[in-house]
Amino acid sequence: MAKPFSFEVLAIDGKARRGVIDMPRGEIRTPAFMPVGTGGTVKTMYMDQVRGVGADIILGNTYHLMLRPGAERVARLGGLHEFARWPHPILTDSGGFQVMSLSKLRKLTEKGVTFRSHIDGAPYEMSPERSIEIQGLLDSDIQMQLDECTALPAELKEIERAMELSLRWAERCKTAFGDQPGKAMFGIVQGGDNAALRVRSAQALSEMGLKGYAVGGLAVGEPQAVMLEMLDITCPELPADKPRYLMGVGTPDDILKSVARGIDMFDCVMPTRAGRHGLAYTRRGKVNLRNARHADDPRPLDEESDCPAARDYSRAYLHHLVRSQEALAAMLLTWNNLSYYQKLMQDIRAAIETQTFEARGAEITEGWARGDI
Numbered sequence: 288m289a290k291p292f293s294f295e296v297l298a299i300d301g302k303a304r305r306g307v308i309d310m311p312r313g314e315i316r317t318p319a320f321m322p323v324g325t326g327g328t329v330k331t332m333y334m335d336q337v338r339g340v341g342a343d344i345i346l347g348n349t350y351h352l353m354l355r356p357g358a359e360r361v362a363r364l365g366g367l368h369e370f371a372r373w374p375h376p377i378l379t380d381s382g383g384f385q386v387m388s389l390s391k392l393r394k395l396t397e398k399g400v401t402f403r404s405h406i407d408g409a410p411y412e413m414s415p416e417r418s419i420e421i422q423g424l425l426d427s428d429i430q431m432q433l434d435e436c437t438a439l440p441a442e443l444k445e446i447e448r449a450m451e452l453s454l455r456w457a458e459r460c461k462t463a464f465g466d467q468p469g470k471a472m473f474g475i476v477q478g479g480d481n482a483a484l485r486v487r488s489a490q491a492l493s494e495m496g497l498k499g500y501a502v503g504g505l506a507v508g509e510p511q512a513v514m515l516e517m518l519d520i521t522c523p524e525l526p527a528d529k530p531r532y533l534m535g536v537g538t539p540d541d542i543l544k545s546v547a548r549g550i551d552m553f554d555c556v557m558p559t560r561a562g563r564h565g566l567a568y569t570r571r572g573k574v575n576l577r578n579a580r581h582a583d584d585p586r587p588l589d590e591e592s593d594c595p596a597a598r599d600y601s602r603a604y605l606h607h608l609v610r611s612q613e614a615l616a617a618m619l620l621t622w623n624n625l626s627y628y629q630k631l632m633q634d635i636r637a638a639i640e641t642q643t644f645e646a647r648g649a650e651i652t653e654g655w656a657r658g659d660i
């Protein structure tokens with residue numbers, strides 16, 4: 288019998304929680320940042336490097352993997368962990384968000400979504416049941432319900448319709464997921480920027496007794512203040528003994544302020560995408576290596592970092608690689624950025640453990656916010 292999924296809160300500082308999720312494939316230290324591995328790869332990284340920077344869990348993506356190479360094919364090859372050689376926990380998004388943002392000719396009904404692949408135009412349909420089936424074929428450890436994320440700004444009746452549909456889909460996903468002790472299916476709170484709809488969604492999902500809860504429908508272009516206000520409203524309505532995952536977030540400042548409101552898990556393409564575009568995150572601020580002012584700078588990105596990409600290469604060399612569009616540029620900057628994000632989470636976890644998060648948490652990212660240095 289696989290050991291069951293468990294979440295334990297080890298320390299609290301204000302509303303910030305230091306916890307640990309225990310799963311058969313390993314522990315997840317929270318607050319956690321999950322590197323994005325959309326197509327079964329954290330772009331430009333070897334999986335042992337991803338582990339080496341301190342990641343306990345990565346993200347996979349149902350939409351991309353069902354289109355290519357196909358969920359049944361991944362299952363035949365032993366599942367996503369075997370396929371991508373990542374033996375630790377994997378969380379997969381349900382695919383609905385990506386269908387609405389990437390696919391063509393999409394049609395959404397009570398049954399689910401039909402769409403055409405953005406790769407070859409082939410027709411597909413994704414129901415709550417099919418999404419859970421695909422995530423099962425991938426052997427995903429934490430599976431997300433199929434939901435409808437409303438782009439903001441939106442009419443109240445539109446936000447309500449999508450939130451109510453997502454609740455009905457959560458019930459169907461819970462039924463389809465059944466009882467899998469070593470795995471978890473998370474519900475996703477919707478409700479846009481409307482307090483009453485957020486409360487209704489969070490309360491209804493809490494009554495379903497799920498193993499974890501995501502806050503969706505945010506990081507869709509709304510101001511940070513609106514996102515944070517929705518967290519102030521939503522988190523108190525979710526069970527205190529279950530993990531909370533804020534989807535698609537965010538900058539170091541977003542993460543700090545969301546941990547302070549009770550969020551435990553994060554994912555964002557920023558560190559990996561920025562790495563591919565010549566942008567380095569450091570504890571003293573962002574460094575745009577495309578900028579010519581780095582051409583003669585012998586300094587590394589961060590001489591105190593334990594990441595070789597940050598400590599052993601001059602900015603001049605990194606600038607040269609970026610300007611020359613060398614593959615190594617993306618590799619080194621992605622490595623640096625993921626290392627920075629994991630160090631950020633490690634500092635946040637330590638601050639909560641030592642009860643210094645509320646008082647001094649802002650110092651953890653004050654350098655980053657300073658901008659290009």
Ligand SMILES: CN(C)CCSCc1cc(N)cc2c(=O)[nH]c(N)nc12
Nearest residue numbers: 323380384436503504505506534535
């Ligand atoms: C790479 N990541 C961005 C992908 C995983 S998170 C994708 C994602 C991001 C955001 N902002 C909102 C939602 C949402 O409301 N629902 C779902 N299912 N996914 C979401």
